[in-house]
Amino acid sequence: MPGHSDIESNASRAPAGSAEQWRQAGIALAAGLDALEQSLAPDRRQAMLDYLHELVRWSRAYNLTAVTEPLEMVDRHLIDSLSIRPFVQADRVLDVGTGAGLPGVPLAIAEPGRHFMLIDSNGKKVRFLRHIQRTLSLDNIEPVHARLEQLAPAPGACDVIARALAPLPRLVDWLAPWLARGGRLLAMKAQLEESERSGVPDAYNVRIEPLRWPGQRAERCLAIVTLGDSD
Numbered sequence: 001m002p003g004h005s006d007i008e009s010n011a012s013r014a015p016a017g018s019a020e021q022w023r024q025a026g027i028a029l030a031a032g033l034d035a036l037e038q039s040l041a042p043d044r045r046q047a048m049l050d051y052l053h054e055l056v057r058w059s060r061a062y063n064l065t066a067v068t069e070p071l072e073m074v075d076r077h078l079i080d081s082l083s084i085r086p087f088v089q090a091d092r093v094l095d096v097g098t099g100a101g102l103p104g105v106p107l108a109i110a111e112p113g114r115h116f117m118l119i120d121s122n123g124k125k126v127r128f129l130r131h132i133q134r135t136l137s138l139d140n141i142e143p144v145h146a147r148l149e150q151l152a153p154a155p156g157a158c159d160v161i162a163r164a165l166a167p168l169p170r171l172v173d174w175l176a177p178w179l180a181r182g183g184r185l186l187a188m189k190a191q192l193e194e195s196e197r198s199g200v201p202d203a204y205n206v207r208i209e210p211l212r213w214p215g216q217r218a219e220r221c222l223a224i225v226t227l228g229d230s231d
Contacts, residue, residue, distance in 0.1 A: 093115065169199035
């Protein structure tokens with residue numbers, strides 16, 4: 001198995017799209033932010049593109065994402081992740097099953113005042129996230145190689161984000177210790193069937209927020225789950 005330095009070396013030699021593709025990706029990112037009615041400083045927008053560039057390069061050595069065309073990555077990775085930005089409230093955010101850092105890395109770039117713990121059980125993905133932490137100087141992300149059940153909830157409330165990770169009742173069961181401490185589950189879904197929503201125990205409050213923006217390609221929603229009336 002290749003070591004960490006071998007992975008970075010292989011990735012650095014791999015093509016990651018043409019200059020024109022990345023120029024178009026920058027234009028698409030600006031348009032997507034306008035569609036979301038969000039703004040980012042130029043250095044934050046460049047950090048978003050740098051993240052995608054590294055993701056493409058590392059995917060040549062390790063299959064971190066099936067989407068490697070820059071324009072498509074802006075839409076499916078960046079804009080989709082940033083669509084939940086208005087709903088993030090806590091200073092401490094957990095991204096469970098983060099994979100290659102979605103939505104945690106784009107949100108961390110956009111929200112430097114919040115701390116993001118990026119949790120995944122896949123070692124190669126966590127190594128990539130540590131590379132991103134160093135390369136982009138993202139001091140507000142903390143990649144963690146662990147399974148969710150191995151982590152003890154820290155004191156205080158936090159937001160816990162899960163992007164297409166598991167059915168809602170299973171997520172609520174896994175995250176019960178965090179929700180019991182006043183945390184909120186933000187579950188990103190393509191759509192939420194009533195049968196899935198009704199499977200959540202009555203002790204929890206479930207609010208569904210449609211995620212819509214001009215140019216959106218697929219239906220998306222956010223399920224916000226809290227214990228009792230804590231939302």
